[in-house]
Amino acid sequence: MMKKFIVTLIITVVLVACSTSPTGRKQLMVMPESQMITMGVQSFHQLLEATPRVNDASIIQYVQCIGDAITQLPSVQAVSSDWEIVVFDDPSANAFALPGGKIGVHKGLLTVAVTPAQVAAVMGHEVGHVLANHGNERVSQSFAANQGLALLEGWLGKSDNKNQGAIMAALGVGTQVGVLLPFGRTQENEADTIGKELMARAGFDPRESVALWQNMARGSNGAPPEFLSTHPSHDTRIERLNDNMASAVALYQQSGNKPQCKR
Numbered sequence: 001m002m003k004k005f006i007v008t009l010i011i012t013v014v015l016v017a018c019s020t021s022p023t024g025r026k027q028l029m030v031m032p033e034s035q036m037i038t039m040g041v042q043s044f045h046q047l048l049e050a051t052p053r054v055n056d057a058s059i060i061q062y063v064q065c066i067g068d069a070i071t072q073l074p075s076v077q078a079v080s081s082d083w084e085i086v087v088f089d090d091p092s093a094n095a096f097a098l099p100g101g102k103i104g105v106h107k108g109l110l111t112v113a114v115t116p117a118q119v120a121a122v123m124g125h126e127v128g129h130v131l132a133n134h135g136n137e138r139v140s141q142s143f144a145a146n147q148g149l150a151l152l153e154g155w156l157g158k159s160d161n162k163n164q165g166a167i168m169a170a171l172g173v174g175t176q177v178g179v180l181l182p183f184g185r186t187q188e189n190e191a192d193t194i195g196k197e198l199m200a201r202a203g204f205d206p207r208e209s210v211a212l213w214q215n216m217a218r219g220s221n222g223a224p225p226e227f228l229s230t231h232p233s234h235d236t237r238i239e240r241l242n243d244n245m246a247s248a249v250a251l252y253q254q255s256g257n258k259p260q261c262k263r
């Protein structure tokens, strides 16, 4: 099985090692898409076992409504036609998305993202990581750095907790909810760009993304949320978000979507 895996890996490297992200950036990607999906779904189930869900139906419906507006977009449907959105009962202002169509939103996010468009900005950003295959890129970089053995063993079904942890770290989540690990700065910028476009197409005013980061800058005490953790400063991020804002606003105004998501 190991031999077969290595042969498959080599073929995959040759075929797909040089991919292009949605923003036109060259990426190293060696993992088959199907494997990324398996890893994403497994990680999500582990998180579900470890952390309680929110029971409040009004919160669940509110987050689901916003998530639906984003996940129904053709570019998001192309990645998965069956997105699952779960609100975790965790006070940290955080969210994540995983290959295989899984989105987790922490209840605490709603204290910082105070409008539907601000929640959409975060969910769009997280889905942007999945659309741009950032998990695959990070796993591939891990292989390239000769640290791929744990991942490889996990892939081959010998996963213990340590290996599962390595897989989840590569996907941007910790082994427990509340510990989300940052992507690189390039990937964060790219997720911001994609997220802004997704929220606009979904019918949310992309200018609200700036308001969100301003709230975050005011409210971040202790460990920064995943989507804030790898960037030079709030000001720089806000400045960059304002780049191309006119084209995102145009997308928003042309969007036929008008989601009515209320708590």
Ligand SMILES: [Zn+2]
Pocket: 125, 126, 129, 183, 187, 188, 191, 226, 227
């Ligand atoms: Zn991010």
